[in-house]
Amino acid sequence: MQNFASVKQALEYVQENNIEFISFYIADIDGRLRNVTIPAENFSEQLVKHGIGFDASNLGFANVASSDMILRPDLTFAFKDPVDVDSKTLYFFSHVFDVKEGKNFNQDLRHIISKALDTLKQENIADQVMLGIELEFNVLDELFSKLTNRHVSYGIESCEIASPATGEESYRLATNRGYYRADPNDHLFEIRNTIVRTLGQLKIPVKYHHHEVGSTQAEIEFQFMPIEHAADATVLAKNISHRLAKKFGKVISFLPKLVPGEAGNGMHVHQFLLKNGKNIFHDDNGLYKLSGIALNFLGGILKHSSSLLAFTNPTTNSYRRLIPGFEAPVKAVFAEGNRSAAIRIPGYVNNPQERRFEFRTIDATCNPYLAYAAMLMAGIDGVRQKIDPTKEGFGPFETNLYDLSPEQLKKIQSFPNSLESALNHLEANHDYLLLNDVFPQDLIDKWIAAKRKDIDEMRRIPHPWEVARFYDI
Numbered sequence: 001m002q003n004f005a006s007v008k009q010a011l012e013y014v015q016e017n018n019i020e021f022i023s024f025y026i027a028d029i030d031g032r033l034r035n036v037t038i039p040a041e042n043f044s045e046q047l048v049k050h051g052i053g054f055d056a057s058n059l060g061f062a063n064v065a066s067s068d069m070i071l072r073p074d075l076t077f078a079f080k081d082p083v084d085v086d087s088k089t090l091y092f093f094s095h096v097f098d099v100k101e102g103k104n105f106n107q108d109l110r111h112i113i114s115k116a117l118d119t120l121k122q123e124n125i126a127d128q129v130m131l132g133i134e135l136e137f138n139v140l141d142e143l144f145s146k147l148t149n150r151h152v153s154y155g156i157e158s159c160e161i162a163s164p165a166t167g168e169e170s171y172r173l174a175t176n177r178g179y180y181r182a183d184p185n186d187h188l189f190e191i192r193n194t195i196v197r198t199l200g201q202l203k204i205p206v207k208y209h210h211h212e213v214g215s216t217q218a219e220i221e222f223q224f225m226p227i228e229h230a231a232d233a234t235v236l237a238k239n240i241s242h243r244l245a246k247k248f249g250k251v252i253s254f255l256p257k258l259v260p261g262e263a264g265n266g267m268h269v270h271q272f273l274l275k276n277g278k279n280i281f282h283d284d285n286g287l288y289k290l291s292g293i294a295l296n297f298l299g300g301i302l303k304h305s306s307s308l309l310a311f312t313n314p315t316t317n318s319y320r321r322l323i324p325g326f327e328a329p330v331k332a333v334f335a336e337g338n339r340s341a342a343i344r345i346p347g348y349v350n351n352p353q354e355r356r357f358e359f360r361t362i363d364a365t366c367n368p369y370l371a372y373a374a375m376l377m378a379g380i381d382g383v384r385q386k387i388d389p390t391k392e393g394f395g396p397f398e399t400n401l402y403d404l405s406p407e408q409l410k411k412i413q414s415f416p417n418s419l420e421s422a423l424n425h426l427e428a429n430h431d432y433l434l435l436n437d438v439f440p441q442d443l444i445d446k447w448i449a450a451k452r453k454d455i456d457e458m459r460r461i462p463h464p465w466e467v468a469r470f471y472d473i
Contacts, residue, residue: 001077001078001079001202001203002078002079002080002090003075003076003077003078004075004076004078005075006075007044007045007048007075010043010048010075010078011043011044013090014040014043014090017080017088017090018088019040019080019088019089019090020039020040020087020088020089021037021038021039021040021087021088021089021090022037022038022039022040022042022043022089022090022091022092023035023036023037023038023089023090023091023092024036024037024038024052024071024073024091024092024093024094025091025092025093025094026054026059026071026093026094026096027059027109027235027367027369028059028060028061029059029060029061029367029446029447029450030060030367031109031235031238031366031367031368031369031370032235033235033236033239034059035091036052036054036071037089038052040090048072048073048075049072050070051070051071051072051097052070052071052072053068053069053070053099054068054069054070054071055067055068055069056068056069056096056105056107060446060450061105061107061443061446068099069096069097069098069099069105070096070097070098070099071094071095071096071097072094072095072097073092073093073094074092074093074094074095074110075092077092077093077232078090078091078092078093079091079201079202082198082201082202082240083198083240083243083244083247084243093110093232095108095110095111096108096110096111106437106440106443107440107442107443109231109367109369109370110228110231110232110369112369112370112373112438112439112443113227113228113231113369113372113373114228115373115436115437115438116227116372116373116376116377116380116438117129117227117228117376118436119377119380119435119436119438120273120376120380122436123380123383123384125273125275125280125293125380125383126273126274126275126280126293127274127275127276128226128227128273128274128275129226129227129271129272129273129274129376130224130225130226130227130271130272130273130274130356131224131225131226131227131230131269131270131271131372132207132221132222132223132224132225132269132270132271132356133221133222133225133230133233133234133267133268133269133270134219134220134221134222134266134267134268134269134270135219135220135221135222135234135237135238135241135254135267135364136212136217136218136219136254136265136266136267136364137217137218137219137241137252137253137254137265137364138156138214138216138217138218138252138253138255138258138259138265139158139187139188139191139216139217139218139245139250139251139252140156140157140158140216140250140251140252140253141157141158141159141249141250141251142155142156142157142251143155143156143157143251143253147461152461152462152463152464153464156216156258156259158215158216159172159187160172160173160178160185160187160188160215160216161173161215161216161259162174162175162215171184171185171187172185172215173185173215174215175214175215175261175262176213176214176215176261176262176263177213177215178211178212178213178214178215178216178217179210179211179212179213180210180211181211182211186211188211188216188218189211191218191244191245191248191250192209192210192218192220193209194244194248195209195220195237195240195241195244196209196220198240198244199220199233199237199240202236202240204222204225204233204236204237205222205223205225206220206221206222206223207221207222207223208221209221212263213262213263214259214262214263214264215259215262216259216262217259217262217263217265220237222237224270224272224354227372227376230368230372231368231369231372234267234364234368235368235369238254238364253265254267254363254364254365255315255317255365256313256315256317256318256320256321256322256363256364256365257317257320257321264320264321264328264363265321265363265364266321266328266360266361266362266363266364267362267363267364267366268358268359268360268362269358269359269362269372269375270346270356270357270358271356271357271358271359271375272294272354272355272356272357273293273294273297278353279352279353279354279355279356280293280294281293281294281297281355281356281357282294282352282353282355284352287390287396288336288345288396289352289355290345290355290357293383294355294357295388295389295390296382296383296385296386296387296388297379297380297382297383298334298343298357298379298382298389299382299387299388299389299392299394300378300379300380300381300382300383300385300387300432301343301359301375301378301379301382302332302333302334302342302343302389302392302394302413303378303381303382303387303392303394304378304381304429304432305332305342305361305378305413305415306332306413306415306416306421306422306425306429307422307425307426307428307429307430308374308375308378309361309415309416309422309425310419310422310423310425310426310447310448310451311366311367311370311371311374311375311426311447312359312361312362312363312366312371312374312375313361313362313363313365313366313419313422314365314366314367314371314419314422314447314451315365315419315454316418316419316454316455316458317365318363318365318419319416319417319418319419321363322361322415322417324401328360328361329341329342329360329361329401329415330401330414330415330417331397331401331409331412331413331414331415332394332412332413332414332415333394333395333396333397333401333412333413334357334389334394334395334396334397335395335396335397335398336396336398338397338398338399338400338401339360340400340401341360341395341397341401342359342360342361342415343357343358343359343360344357344358344360345357345358346358359375361415362375370439370447373438373439374433374439377432377433377435377438377439378432380432380435381432381435393411393412393413394413397412419451419454419455420452420455423448423451423452423455426444426447426448427448430444
């Protein structure tokens with residue numbers, strides 16, 4: 001990773017490293033990386049100053065009638081292509097500016113993170129947010145889908161999935177028996193090593209990687225990073241993983257629920273706040289050794305969870321994971337060490353400087369800039385309103401929630417069971433996101449409209465289960 005102090009320093013690096021192309025990354029509204037590329041000889045002071053024009057409406061932002069925007073490279077975030085080293089390409093992450101006003105575009109994803117962080121500081125709560133991300137994903141030999149008036153299906157092929165699913169043969173894995181499996185049953189070891197090695201070249205710190213519960217399922221967990229770096233690292237890690245999978249002749253998918261009957265893919269987010277370098281989530285005398293601010297913060301997340309899920313779990317597929325029985329939380333509760341809780345306080349943490357909680361509901365189909373910023377704004381509101389999670393009925397619940405009776409479960413707030421429900425909650429409850437114009441109203445409206453369009457398009461397609469279940473009625 002390169003952090004250039006000036007354009008002159010960047011130009012010297014380009015010449016010294018025989019860079020042939022320079023590519024500029026921006027993320028679209030879904031969180032996918034997009035890029036535009038120039039020959040290296042076109043990189044100059046003028047280009048950095050004036051930027052490159054593009055159509056923001058094609059990325060899901062702005063309106064067609066006023067969609068001209070400018071991207072300018074972030075000189076502090078550049079790197080040589082770590083996947084195709086022969087390409088001699090230098091990448092920059094970029095900022096987006098409004099053409100008319102010359103200011104940061106208020107819907108620029110990286111700017112939204114900055115505005116949320118500025119709000120945390122202005123409220124005098126803390127000056128840094130630290131996130132530790134767990135990325136879960138499937139690694140497949142082949143993934144294909146068919147959608148015609150004759151054929152509606154998708155299919156996967158994997159050398160790791162056992163058939164029949166009741167046993168293991170040829171070193172394949174039986175259903176949901178993959179956790180921490182080793183070679184020869186672990187077929188994903190080398191690709192995980194390669195992903196981690198490549199992320200290391202970009203100074204994205206990895207804590208560890210391992211095979212997850214499901215067959216074909218992997219996890220890579222990052223070290224703690226400031227929220228602004230974590231958002232960039234998440235979109236970049238996903239992009240790098242897809243590119244490396246292609247080189248391996250594989251397909252990687254972060255879909256929350258891909259393999260029926262197998263554990264789904266979450267993206268658990270560990271978090272704590274720093275003020276003057278000190279973790280303000282720790283209190284020796286607090287519940288689970290959490291401070292009042294920490295409890296208020298997690299209380300805000302749980303209080304706003306029904307609307308928050310529209311950003312943290314933003315696809316129709318997200319809600320196929322959020323069902324009981326697969327360690328995917330479906331209730332707005334917190335507890336220590338309880339993996340059926342939406343917010344888990346790790347019981348193994350002894351270092352006060354690492355005191356934290358983990359939000360387990362979120363998945364990697366989210367746009368991390370929007371999801372992390374929304375999560376932060378919900379936490380800020382919890383501190384501002386002094387929301388007590390215990391008084392609100394969010395716990396703590398130390399029992400396995402899946403073992404509670406229906407009568408007991410009814411007393412606990414449930415998460416939305418569909419994207420449509422989450423969007424309805426977001427529409428009704430989003431004032432906490434509007435504070436200091438962190439989330440512009442126009443962006444929230446665009447998000448809701450785009451996601452409802454997804455729902456409408458999916459509804460038009462008959463589901464294979466429906467056909468199998470009802471064709472002979």
